[in-house]
Amino acid sequence: MTEDWDVIVIGGGNAALCAAIEAAESGARVLILESAPKVYRGGNSRHTRNFRCMHDGPLSVLTDSYGEDEYFDDLLRVTKGETDETLARLVIRSSEDCLPWMEAHGVRFQPSLSGTLSLGRTNAFFLGGGKALVNAYYATAEDLGIAVRYDTEVTHVTIEGDRFTGVRVRGPDGVADIAGRAAVIAAGGFQGDIDWLADAWGPAARNFLIRGTPYNRGVVLRDMLDQGAISVGDPTQCHAVAIDGRASKFDGGIVTRLDCVPFSVVVNKDGQRFYDEGEDVWPKRYAIWGRLVAAQPGQVAYAIIDSRSLDLFMPSVFPPENADTLEGLATKFGLPPEAVRDTIDRFNAACRDGPFHPTDLDGLTTQGIAPAKTNWARPITEPPFYGYSLRTGVTFTYLGLKVDKSARVSGPKGRYDNIWAAGETMAGSILGQGYLAGFGMTIGTVFGRIAGQEAAAHVR
Numbered sequence: 036m037t038e039d040w041d042v043i044v045i046g047g048g049n050a051a052l053c054a055a056i057e058a059a060e061s062g063a064r065v066l067i068l069e070s071a072p073k074v075y076r077g078g079n080s081r082h083t084r085n086f087r088c089m090h091d092g093p094l095s096v097l098t099d100s101y102g103e104d105e106y107f108d109d110l111l112r113v114t115k116g117e118t119d120e121t122l123a124r125l126v127i128r129s130s131e132d133c134l135p136w137m138e139a140h141g142v143r144f145q146p147s148l149s150g151t152l153s154l155g156r157t158n159a160f161f162l163g164g165g166k167a168l169v170n171a172y173y174a175t176a177e178d179l180g181i182a183v184r185y186d187t188e189v190t191h192v193t194i195e196g197d198r199f200t201g202v203r204v205r206g207p208d209g210v211a212d213i214a215g216r217a218a219v220i221a222a223g224g225f226q227g228d229i230d231w232l233a234d235a236w237g238p239a240a241r242n243f244l245i246r247g248t249p250y251n252r253g254v255v256l257r258d259m260l261d262q263g264a265i266s267v268g269d270p271t272q273c274h275a276v277a278i279d280g281r282a283s284k285f286d287g288g289i290v291t292r293l294d295c296v297p298f299s300v301v302v303n304k305d306g307q308r309f310y311d312e313g314e315d316v317w318p319k320r321y322a323i324w325g326r327l328v329a330a331q332p333g334q335v336a337y338a339i340i341d342s343r344s345l346d347l348f349m350p351s352v353f354p355p356e357n358a359d360t361l362e363g364l365a366t367k368f369g370l371p372p373e374a375v376r377d378t379i380d381r382f383n384a385a386c387r388d389g390p391f392h393p394t395d396l397d398g399l400t401t402q403g404i405a406p407a408k409t410n411w412a413r414p415i416t417e418p419p420f421y422g423y424s425l426r427t428g429v430t431f432t433y434l435g436l437k438v439d440k441s442a443r444v445s446g447p448k449g450r451y452d453n454i455w456a457a458g459e460t461m462a463g464s465i466l467g468q469g470y471l472a473g474f475g476m477t478i479g480t481v482f483g484r485i486a487g488q489e490a491a492a493h494v495r
Contacts, residue, residue, distance in 0.1 A: 040216070049077075060335065061492070126474075187205070226273065357420065
C-alpha cells in the first residue's frame with residue numbers, strides 16, 4: 036500500500052473496472068480501491084442487467100438497427116432536454132464499439148426478454164446479470180496484474196495546486212496515504228447517505244428505499260467539492276423508480292422493481308389517481324415513477340390490477356396482495372375502500388373498446404377523466420384483484436463532478452492536470468433528469484474506458 040502507483044482508480048463498479056482495464060492494457064500499474072467488502076464488490080453494477088447500444092445493423096444479440104439520432108431523441112424525451120448534447124452524443128456513438136470490447140473482456144450477452152420491456156433492438160442483456168459482468172471484469176483485472184484493495188474507503192483526495200498526488204484511505208489495517216501519478220474517480224453518487232438525501236429533498240427522503248449498494252455515500256464526491264471541484268447536476272435529481280414497498284432499505288436490487296404500472300390503476304393513500312399510468316412503454320417512462328411516488332402523501336402509492344393482467348409483466352420478488360373484491364384489497368392496504376371503489380368505477384367507465392397490445396403503444400385511452408390513461412386503458416373488472424405497494428427506490432444521484440469529453444474533471448482554475456471521472460460520479464453531466472433504461476451502464480462503460488486511456492497516456 037505504501038508503493039507508488041501510476042493510476043489509482045477509486046471505486047469498484049463497472050466504470051472503475053473499465054478504466055482500470057484500459058489503463059493496465061496501456062502499460063500502467065493500476066490500483067483499484069473498493070470501499071465494499073469483496074462479497075459486495077461492484078457497486079450498483081451488481082444489480083444491472085443491460086447496456087443500451089447504438090448499432091447500424093444486427094450486432095451480437097441486438098436486432099435490426101438503433102441509430103444515433105433515434106437514441107438521442109429517446110434521451111431527450113426522458114431528460115426533457117436537460118442534457119449536454121456533446122457528451123451525450125459521444126456516449127451514444129461510442130457505445131457501438133463498446134459492446135464487442137465488453138465481449139472481448141469476458142462479458143456474455145443473452146437475447147432481450149419479451150413482454151413490456153420492448154428492448155430487443157436497443158439493449159443487450161448480460162448473461163447472468165450485472166454480477167456476472169462484474170466478476171468477468173475482476174477476472175480480467177487479475178489477469179492484467181491490477182491490484183485490488185477491498186474494505187478500503189478513500190477519505191481524502193490529495194491535490195496540490197491542480198495536480199493529484201495521492202489518496203488517504205481507511206482500511207482493515209488502519210489509515211494510510213497512497214501516492215499516485217493519476218486518479219480516476221468512479222465512486223458513485225451519494226444516495227447511501229440518507230442525511231445528505233434529506234438535506235437535498237427534505238424529510239420525505241427518509242422514506243426512500245435505496246435500491247443499490249449502501250457503500251455509495253458520496254465521501255469522495257463531497258471531498259472533491261469541498262476542495263473546489265466544479266459540480267454538475269441537481270442534488271434532488273436522481274434515478275428513482277417505483278419499487279415494491281416491502282423491499283429492504285438498502286441493496287434490494289433489480290428484483291424489487293415493479294413493472295405492473297402500465298396495466299394498472301395507481302392510487303395514493305387517499306385512493307386517488309395522480310398520473311397517466313400508460314404514458315409510454317416502460318423502459319422510457321419507468322424512471323419517472325420514483326419521483327411521482329415521492330410527491331404523494333407518505334411517499335407511498337398502490338398499483339391495482341385484475342386477474343387478466345397478472346401475467347403481462349415480470350413479477351417482483353414478492354407476490355402481490357390479492358382479494359376477491361376491490362374493497363377487500365383496499366382494506367389490506369389500509370386504504371379507504373369507498374374511495375378506491377369510486378376511483379376504479381370512474382376509471383372503468385372512461386375506458387373505451389379497442390385493440391389491446393401489451394408490448395406496444397396501443398392508443399387504448401380513457402375519455403372524460405383526468406388524468407387520462409393514454410395506452411393500455413382496460414377496465415379492471417375481473418376478480419381476483421391484485422395490488423402492490425409502491426415506494427421510491429433511489430438507484431443513484433445525479434449531483435456529480437463536471438467533466439469534459441476526455442473525462443477530465445474541472446477544478447476551480449480549469450481542468451485538473453491528472454484527475455478523471457467516470458460513471459455515476461459524473462453522469463449528471465449527461466442526465467439532468469429522468470432516465471433511459473440501460474443508459475447508466477453505457478455512460479459508465481464509455482467514460483470509464485476514456486478515463487483509463489487518458490490517465491495511462493498522461494502517465495506515459
